[in-house]
Each structure stands twice: as C-alpha cells, then as structure tokens.
Amino acid sequence: MKIRNKPGGVLGIVAAASIVALSLSGCVRDGAGQGGGGSSTSPGITDTSITLGVTTPLSGPTAGPGTCTVAGLAAYFGAVNAAGGVQFGDGKKRTVDVKSYDDAYDPQKSLSNFQQMVADNVFAVTSGLGTPTNRAFRDAAISQEVPQVLVMTGDPLFSDREESPWQLGFVPIYQNEGAAFGKLLAESGAQHKVAILSQNDDYGKGYVSGFKEAIGGAANVSVVGELTYEATDTSVDAQLTQLAASGADVFFNAMSITPLVISSLQKAQQIGWKPSWFLPSNTSSPTAILQPGGATAYPGIYSVSFSKAPQSPAFAKDADVVKFLADLKQYGNYPDMPAFPHCMWSYMVGATLEEAFKKMTEPNRDSFMTALRDIKGLQAPLMLEGTAVDTTTDGQPAVSSVLVQKYDGRGYTTAEKFG
C-alpha cells in the first residue's frame, strides 16, 4: 500500500493543480454571475432567438414523465420555429431554442443544471418535473433573478407570489384535484364510505388534504380507511386487501405510478372489492392504464383533467390532437403515443410561453415575468372546454380549473354529478 501511494500522492496533487490551472485559462470573472433583471437586455435573448432551459429527469425511475416534459415543449416550439418563430411584443421575431438537462430526479443535480444554465445563458427555466428538484434551485433562481416558470409540480409554494417572485407552477396544485372530486362526492347527497390510498410524499398528501377539506362539512361522506405506499414499492396488494376489508364503496387512490395503478385495478376486482374509483390526472390514461386494468368492472372511474386525451377515441380526429401528435413525432423526437399527460402539459406550457413572449415589451426577464403574470382566458391547444390558463391569481398556478370526468369504457366524459 505504501509504495503505491507515495508517487501517486504527489503526482495527484499536481494533477489536481492542473485541473485548476486548466480552468484558470478560461475567462476571467466579469461579475456576470449575479443579476439579470433591470431594463436592459437579459442573457439568453438576442434579436433573433431566445433560449429556454429544462432540467428534468431524463434517466432513472421518473424518466417516463420526465422525457415527456421536454418532448412536448420541443414539439410546440419546433412547429413554431418552422413557421418562422414568435412575434415578440417588442416587435422582433425570434426563434425559441430549448436546451434540456438530465437531473435524474436528484436535487443536487438539478441545482447543478441550473448553475450550468446560468453559465450557458439560458433566459428562463421552465417545464421541469419534480418537487424536490425544483425546490433545490428555487432560492438560487430568486437570488439570481432567473425565471423558473410553468414547472410541473403541484407544490403550492411555486405559485405563492410573495415567497416565489420568480416562479410560477403550471399544473393545478394537488389540493385542487383532490378537492374537485371531494366536492362532487359531497354534493351527491348519498351516503358514502371512502377508503384512501396515497403516495407517501407531498403528491399524495396534497391530494388527500384537498379531498378531506372538500368533504369537511359533508355529513354523508366518511373516511373509513387511510393508508399510504412508497413510490418505490413493487406491489400494493397488502394495502388493497386491508382497505377492501373496510367495506368502502368509494376508493380515493392518489397514486402516480403507472404499473401500480394497473395492478391495483386488477387486484381489487380479484378480491371482490368493487368500489367507485378516483384516480389523479397523471395516472388515468384510458389505454395505458384503465384498459389493461380492466376498469369496466367498476361502477365508476373518476378522474380530473384539463387536457384532451390523445389516446381517447373521442379525440382521435380532434384538430388539436392530430397536430399535437404530428408535432411530437416530428420535433419532439417522440414517435409513440404518449402514455403520460406531461407530454400534453408541456405542449400547453409552450403555448402559454408564446403568449407571454407576444406580450413582453422589452427583451428582459422583468418584462417577461410581467407579461407571464398577465394571461387570462387563454385556451391553449389541447385544453378541454371549460378550462383555461389564468396566471393572474396569486396562490394559483397557471392552470387551476379542472373538470371531474368519468370513464365511459373508451374515454372520458365530463361528470356533472357523482353516480
């Protein structure tokens, strides 16, 4: 051991020093690290182009939805660029570049990616998936005054203007989705016993707290069982067995893992438990989840949504859906039918950003944020009738209106009442 270390030690130090020396040969500090606001031109925007950055999981367990968050955005702006670009509010026409970075759902890496984006002169960070990964660089984005907007997390913190002046969430906060279903159930008037299963993190907790708040005053709804599971679990059979024993007629399942939802749908009917289900917006795909799960065995599968489901036969010929799928294939490098709604969501993020670009009067981040916070009633492509982008309400993300839908064996139809 000793012999091995000695020369290595010294040479190693030399090696380390040479790393530093190499870096020294790079540019000398000009104080570009901080700031970015002001009335002048911000980094990442020229007279002909603007650069957006996305840090999102592109490898690891959450890579499925993660790749979608990039693909949808790239698809939208790919099509826009092909048509010549966006006419900005300052009169210039610019193309939109999207740079993506893999953070593998690791907060440390997302911060590193953010720092890299600052060095790479990215105008704004957008569309990235994940609560911890977005939180990890939220403070840095605030202090460097870099927009971190329309991110894919239902964490309410990102839509709190005082706490998060440079942030804005895109998807409805989890609480809203849970509450929408809770309200429907409470208004039904009939007696219901509810079993709850939720993911053991802010995602699951958000859904459950929204739901419970909505049924708070209702005498006709009681919670008879409440369990959690881990996102890394391979099976939730034990939870289902336990919940089935509670005799509930409504099953509120705040679950974000596709195979677990499928196997839950199969398992519950095997053990003879056939309640009405509630499923979150990101795990209620008719073809990818409900069909293989045999969902027609249940009296009702309810979900919330604000986007058209391309898989659903009802929308197969819809103009938005056709264009979306074509763009996704051509510009998003995503030839398959998307199994995750994040592809649609990030496409809408693209439309929302374009709207903000059209409104921003100066080529800087301040003007962008002002424009972004002033969008109301925008019917982005793929949005369902009755929902719209509204960025003007403090405490709410860009999309806060959701519709409760019921599965009809092929796709979804809007549910006015429970049952």
Next chain:
Amino acid sequence: MRTISAVLANRSVRASLIAVVAIALIVAPLILPAFTNQTLVRIGVYAVAILGLNIVMGYTGQVNLGQIFFVGLGAYVAAYGVNHDWNILLVFVAACVIPGIVGLFVALAAARLGGLAIAMVTIALPIVGVPLAKRLDEFTGGSQGTSARFTDAPDWSGLYNDQWQFYIVLLVTAAAFLLARNLVRGRYGRSFGVVRENEAVAASMGISPYRTKVLAFTVASIFGGASGFLYLAAVQYTSPETLSFGHSISLVAAMVIGGAGSITGALIGGAYYVFVPQLTNAIDPNLTAISQGAILLAVLFLLPQGLVSLPRVIRRLARRRTAPSTPSGKPPQNSPVHHPTTEAAVREGLETQRGKIDHED
C-alpha cells in the same frame, strides 16, 4: 520520469509545490467563473464523502453501500441546526458527531458480520433512511425537503456567494484530507491494511479486526456527516431524495474509479462524481444512462486500479518502450505494483465475500 519523481521526493521541493497549490486554491475562486467555482465546491462535497468511504472500503476492505445515509443525515442535522439558529461551529460539530454516533452503533453490530453481510446491513441504511426521513417530517420537512441558507456571502467579505462557499468547502475539505492522510499513514492505517488483507493474520498480530472495523466505519460516518454539512453549504436544500440508494451506489463507483485505497483517489473520485453527469449532459441529455455506463466501463477496463493509477500506467508503458528486452506479453492483470502477499490476500478476500467466515475478534 524517474528524475521528476526524484525531484518531487525532495522535501523542500515538495513543500514549495504544496505552497504553490495552496496559493492557487486561495486565489482561484476570485478569478474563476461562477460555474467553475460551483463545480469545484460540489467536487469538494463529494470528495469528502468518498474519502470516508475509501477509509472503510478501500483501506479496510469492508463493503459499505450506505455512505449516502451519513451524508444525508449530516445535511439534515445541519439544516435543523441552521434553521434553529445554532452557532455555525456547533452546527458543523453536530453534523459530524451525530452521524458519527449513529455510524458507531451500526458498526458495533455490523462489524460482527463478514463480507457481504456487512454490505447488506449498510444497504439497509439508505433504503430505510428515505421513508424514515419522510416520517420524521417535524425534523426533516418531509418529502418536500428543507431549505437552509447559511452560506450566502456576508457583506463585509465583498465576495460572491460561490466564492464564499468555495472557501468554506475548501477549508473543511482540506482539513478532512489532511486528517485522513495522517490517519492512514499512521498506526491505524497499518491495522486497516492488515485487516483488509487477512483478518486472521491481523488477529495473530494482536490487531483486533472487530475494533479496527468499528473504527474505520465510524471515521467513515464522521466524514459522511462532514460531507453532508458541505452538501447543505453548497446546495442549501436537502430532501429524502438526497439519501436515495442509487447515489450510494454511485459513490462506491466513484471511489473505485478514483482509486480505492488512495487519498488522491478520493479527490479524483469526487471530481468524477460531479463531472461525469455534466459531461454526459453535454453529450446528449437523453443518453445519460448509456454514456455514464460506457464511461465507467471504459475507465475501469483501461485502468482497473482507478484513475489514480494513470501516472503509474504511463510510467510503465514508457519504461517498456525504453527497455524492449522486458519480456513482452500481457500486462499483469492486477495491481501494477505486484506483491505476492496482496495477491493471496485478494484471493482470500474473495472467499471471505463468498461464504461468511465466523471469525470473531
């Protein structure tokens, strides 16, 4: 090459070289771009974690797949301290001591086991740690994690945040490396090596394998805690994701790639841990899994002893070219510095891995 080594061996030359490096490290952040500083800061964070791992795995030969748990614990303790306005020194001490105590208790039990059993017990730490961190949300902030800003540069310093963080991390990292260097070159370092090579021999030499393993494991946990403190200094946020099992595996990989059983190797391992994801992102963010795997395999295929062995390999190749009379043929598969005893010990180690041996101290 010989002559350069000879010059380097000279005491005064070495001292002045170290002085040059020290000055370079102190001046560097003032002129480097922010992103370079931030990258160097992260290298420091992980170098300390890998250094600890190297002490228990590289030097003492005990597989530890749970080092990230101690990093996460250190970060959580630091976050708790910062958010409760503890003195910063107290925060640092607590972030080292608490993981150290936990590590000691784990080691007292785990060191009784041999080979893979230790690996299993250490795997359990991050696996159980993640749900535990979520459950103890009063202390940890639950799955949303917790922010703690304490490393923004104070006004009097006139520095940017990244420069201030650089100095904090430099201070702790340098201290950790000096301590580790003295530890492994001293009496304990020798017992680590003997236990690694053959526990039975160690026992016959009057070295208790049990106590040695406990010591190595505890030291590794303390370094893990220190690394966690630095993590919080650099990232200013921690969540259950920080201590996920996958990162622990990556730490082990980075240690072996840097060079197991080498202090410099730990530094290189830290650089590898931080650089490679950046590099693979630059290649193609959609291909990171493939390119990270390929880089890892390529490096180990060329340098099974890790990146730290690169100078040795170059020297050997150079020597072979100057002396063609050397019997040509395959290069030795093992360590370029060949000890018959090490060979035997590695074999023995393999067997230790395979079946469990019930040798108590």
Next chain:
Amino acid sequence: MGTFIQLVVDGLATGSIYAALALAIVLVNQATGLINFAQGGMAVLSAYIAYAFTRLGLPLILAILIAVVVSFLIGAVIERFLIRRFEGGDPDTAVVVTIGLLALVTGICAVRWGYNNLAFPSLFPLTSVEILGAVVSVRSLATTVTIVAIMVALQVLFLRTKLGLALRAVADNPSSAALSGLPVGRLLMVGWGFAASLGAIAGVLVAPQLTLTPGMLDTALVYALAAVILGGLSSPIGCVVAASAIGVLENLAAVYVPLVGHDLKIAVPFVLIFVILVIRPQGLFGRKVVVRV
C-alpha cells in the same frame, strides 16, 4: 382471519418476484463468485427482447424461448469480453463494473424502447382461484410454480451434475480448478450464460405485472439481494424461502404492527437479516466456509 390469509398469500406472490431475480443472482454467484448488480437490468433487456419478438408476430412462448437463448449468448459475451478482465482482481472493482453494466444496459433499453410502460403479454390468464378463503391469481400461482421448478433444477444442477460441480469448483478456486484440467474460461462463460437465461425467465414472469420499463427491476433488486444474503449465497432453496418470507413478513408487519406501517415495512427484511446473520453468519441455508490463514 380472511384478511390475514389474504395478506400471507399476497406476500407470497410479491415474494415470488423477488425470488425470480434472487435465483439468477445465486446462480451467477455460484458460478463465478461475483455479485452481479446488473442482473436485474439484464433480465429487463431479455424481457424487451422477448417483447420485440412478440411484436414481430411470434407466439409468446416462442418469443420467450428465443429471448432465453439470446440472453445466454449475451451473458456469455459479457463475461468473455468485459468481466474476464476483472476476474481475480479486486472484487470491489468487479462489483462496480456490474454497476456500470447496469447503467449501460438500462440506457440501451431506454434508447431502444423508451420509458413508456409497455404492456407485456402473460403466459397465464388473469383469473383467480380461491384457496382457504383467500383469492390467488392464477398468474402469481403459476409464477410461483415456475420458480419452484427452476429452484429444484438449480439445486440438482449444482449438487448432482458434473457441470454444476465444475462451475462451483471454478468459482471457488479458479487456479486449482485450472490445474485439475477444467476449462475455466469456458465454464465462467457458461455460468454467466445460464444466469442470464434464468434472468430472462424471471424478467418475462414478472413483466406482465410490473409492466415493461427500463427500471422495472430496480426496487426488486434490493429485495432480491436481501433474499440472497438471508437465504445463504450458496442455496437456491434458501433464497426462495427467504424471498417468500420477506414478502409475507413485510405485509404482516405493515398491517399488524402500527409502528412499522406501510412506509417502513421495507425495514423488516433488513432487521430480519441482521438478527439471523448474527445468529447464523452463513445465512439460513448456506454452507459454512472455513478460512485458512
């Protein structure tokens, strides 16, 4: 009582997923003396290969057989051209090489087939039968039966056949195996090939339930490792028993021990491992190894 039995049955079904992968790990360890972290990743690749052949219109069973054969070749090639370089070196390095291999294989699957969950057809129908008042799906019943059959076959292979003996001899001590005339290199290739084939079977058995994704077996790998250590690295029976025990105890602890709950149930197998290893360091069914100075 009904719930209790159902929980036990559910646990056995989950345990069979862990057992499938654990058997492959035991096989590669018995044949090469290595722990292969990439075993799960390779099994997923095999399942993708079977999937690709079904998409070409082949019947499922034929696609699986082809995948098993192709996997054997892949395993042998990986051993010959990658792992061979690290045989006899530092075991830590070899383990890290398998970690790199895991990343590479996962990445290849992701690039070729994407991260979408793919529905993998099952050999067995999605119906269920009642046993002792508990509902058991035919799929998990058949999975369990297959795994038990493989386990018996492996036990026979290792203990009763010449090939098995030779494989073990090479893993135990390559130099004396070589001295006694065994073709060490070829045997190591065969060992990896077998393990990869077994992984392929494991992959196609669990893919219908977990749905095919590049990271399908990542969590199961940890459990499989736990089962392998608990059962004893040298015993196929041991690891199947251990995997089932882990599945069952985990469920029971989650439901009946409030302190554990569903979030911390993953701690149960590890506590179990710890207690058992302190009492029996070689695992439940492992053989004792005597060390020489």
